[in-house]
Amino acid sequence: MQAPAQGGTGQAADPILIVRDLYRHFGGIKAANGVNLEVGRREIAGLIGPNGSGKSTLFSLVAGTVKPDRGQIRFDGHEIAGLSAHTIARMGLARTFQIPALFDNMTVTENLLAAAAQGHWQGAHERAADTLALLKLEPVAGNRASDLSGGQQKLLEFGRVVMRQASLILLDEVTAGVHPNIRKIILEAIARLRERGISFLVIEHDMEMVRNVCDRIIVMDSGRVVTSGAFEDIVRDSEVMQTYLGRPQ
Amino acid sequence: MKRSWAGLALLIAVLAVLALLPWLVNNYWLRIATGALMWAGLACSWNILGGYAGYINFGHSAFFGLGAYVTALLMGDPLGLPFFATVPAGIVVTAIFAVIIGAPTLRLRGAYFAIATWAFAEVLIQFATVVDFTGGIGGLGLPPFLDERFFYFAMFGAAVLTYLLTWALFEHSRFGLKVKALRDHEPAAEAMGINTSLVKLQTFVLSAVTASVFGSVFAYWVTFINPRSVFGGDITDQMVVMVLLGGLGSLWGPAIGGVGLFVVNRLIWMNWGDTAFYIAILGAAIILVVLFLPNGIAGLFARRAAGSATVLDKAVGKLLGSKGGQG
Numbered sequence: 120m121q122a123p124a125q126g127g128t129g130q131a132a133d134p135i136l137i138v139r140d141l142y143r144h145f146g147g148i149k150a151a152n153g154v155n156l157e158v159g160r161r162e163i164a165g166l167i168g169p170n171g172s173g174k175s176t177l178f179s180l181v182a183g184t185v186k187p188d189r190g191q192i193r194f195d196g197h198e199i200a201g202l203s204a205h206t207i208a209r210m211g212l213a214r215t216f217q218i219p220a221l222f223d224n225m226t227v228t229e230n231l232l233a234a235a236a237q238g239h240w241q242g243a244h245e246r247a248a249d250t251l252a253l254l255k256l257e258p259v260a261g262n263r264a265s266d267l268s269g270g271q272q273k274l275l276e277f278g279r280v281v282m283r284q285a286s287l288i289l290l291d292e293v294t295a296g297v298h299p300n301i302r303k304i305i306l307e308a309i310a311r312l313r314e315r316g317i318s319f320l321v322i323e324h325d326m327e328m329v330r331n332v333c334d335r336i337i338v339m340d341s342g343r344v345v346t347s348g349a350f351e352d353i354v355r356d357s358e359v360m361q362t363y364l365g366r367p368q
Numbered sequence: 369m370k371r372s373w374a375g376l377a378l379l380i381a382v383l384a385v386l387a388l389l390p391w392l393v394n395n396y397w398l399r400i401a402t403g404a405l406m407w408a409g410l411a412c413s414w415n416i417l418g419g420y421a422g423y424i425n426f427g428h429s430a431f432f433g434l435g436a437y438v439t440a441l442l443m444g445d446p447l448g449l450p451f452f453a454t455v456p457a458g459i460v461v462t463a464i465f466a467v468i469i470g471a472p473t474l475r476l477r478g479a480y481f482a483i484a485t486w487a488f489a490e491v492l493i494q495f496a497t498v499v500d501f502t503g504g505i506g507g508l509g510l511p512p513f514l515d516e517r518f519f520y521f522a523m524f525g526a527a528v529l530t531y532l533l534t535w536a537l538f539e540h541s542r543f544g545l546k547v548k549a550l551r552d553h554e555p556a557a558e559a560m561g562i563n564t565s566l567v568k569l570q571t572f573v574l575s576a577v578t579a580s581v582f583g584s585v586f587a588y589w590v591t592f593i594n595p596r597s598v599f600g601g602d603i604t605d606q607m608v609v610m611v612l613l614g615g616l617g618s619l620w621g622p623a624i625g626g627v628g629l630f631v632v633n634r635l636i637w638m639n640w641g642d643t644a645f646y647i648a649i650l651g652a653a654i655i656l657v658v659l660f661l662p663n664g665i666a667g668l669f670a671r672r673a674a675g676s677a678t679v680l681d682k683a684v685g686k687l688l689g690s691k692g693g694q695g
Contacts (some may be wrong), residue, residue, distance in 0.1 A: 220556035
């Protein structure tokens with residue numbers, strides 16, 4: 120793994136993503152309550168925090184699925200806060216969803232091709248074949264997405280973001296509940312993609328994965344970033360572990 | 369590969385028979401064949417939005433009626449334009465209406481969209497009934513042209529073009545992938561860079577203008593139209609049942625459902641002189657589809673995945689009590 124980007128609260132060197140004072144309230148629920156964070160180029164940043172801390176909402180805000188009340192989101196030098204999801208996706212940002220959001224009635228191959236249908240069509244069939252091989256999905260290439268196992272669905276959704284040829288990928292619990300073999304395939308693919316210069320922001324509850332894969336950890340609670348740093352620094356902070364992860368050290 | 373060659377051979381054979389049909393049957397059966405082609409085409413037209421994009425349109429007859437009225441108005445006094453000049457005019461008018469109606473209503477989903485489109489067709493019925501230039505409730509007459517072969521080939525051409533367009537755009541292009549993606553998961557399609565609002569509107573317009581062409585031919589064929597005969601909700605209802613019976617979202621399902629149900633309609637009329645019983649057949653078809661054929665007749669033969677059992681295999685397996693057909 121490459122050396123992690125350094126920084127204080129949510130900061131990264133040479134950031135590809137900068138979030139400043141981001142707010143989004145749903146009635147009385149403060150899902151994003153002044154979020155500040157950065158993700159560096161070629162960095163794999165882990166986003167952790169208790170359930171309801173605002174991690175998935177932050178993904179939706181950055182990806183344009185949900186519009187912020189106020190605040191700034193700069194992606195690759197461009198202000199994207201409030202832009203539509205498809206515009207942001209075309210700028211090079213791809214995401215997965217907490218619950219796999221597949222095109223159920225389409226085959227595995229069609230799911231991959233659909234991901235390339237907008238803007239990345241040249242060579243799409245070859246890349247789909249490469250992605251099927253990378254994720255070991257070739258035996259089920261002709262199956263409908265809805266017929267896949269839970270782990271295969273996670274793989275396929277990951278395959279779709281690979282097809283997007285994005286510069287920043289947001290992964291929402293991409294290895295949650297999957298077989299260790301599938302988890303290994305995904306982690307290897309993440310490492311290979313990072314070598315190609317792709318950055319990642321990863322929501323994950325599996326601390327083992329966070330330790331092994333992420334360059335830097337960002338901790339969220341109550342809709343804001345409370346701290347960030349190397350995994351060892353975070354776990355050493357007993358207050359953080361107890362308060363935000365429920366694991367006193 | 370063998371399957372695709374066999375399918376192509378079957379298609380060529382069917383098209384050859386259809387091309388020769390006017391010389392094989394009398395005028396009575398030719399009229400039935402003309403109607404069957406119209407319904408097969410209309411069902412395909414409805415399926416473009418309902419099956420491929422997942423938007424259930426209960427006001428599709430509005431576009432059929434717009435094509436019919438544009439042709440009737442332009443062919444009648446004082447303009448007296450030739451038929452073939454009125455068809456593109458109908459397409460343009462229908463496309464404009466489709467954009468105006470589609471842009472706001474396609475923000476809705478499910479029953480809300482269905483109700484909004486149904487209301488649009490009802491508005492057109494009322495409008496055509498109360499204004500003078502449409503002939504009001506009395507309707508409009510067109511110059512008679514009593515050449516059954518002309519209308520047969522006009523419907524045949526419109527149907528072939530509709531299916532060809534559907535095959536090319538929705539089964540073999542990236543546009544079709546975008547449409548099917550937004551049908552299955554709209555937020556995920558957006559996350560793939562697909563402008564779902566635009567793609568939905570394009571699909572809506574395509575669906576509308578194909579219905580408009582059949583409306584133009586129909587008006588000239590029957591030489592008289594009124595608001596209920598071309599905007600009526602029962603026209604859309606039949607399209608919906610035809611598609612559900614044949615296979616929602618499949619290419620050939622609407623053809624199977626359209627031809628099948630229309631021929632049943634005519635047979636009932638021939639035997640009893642009344643088509644009230646046909647309504648009961650439509651109801652029974654809906655019940656049968658919901659209970660036993662969620663993918664329609666086309667779904668019985670569709671191979672969902674290499675090596676996996678078809679719905680028909682499963683049904684036979686169940687019938688024989690073997691596990692072999694369970695897939």
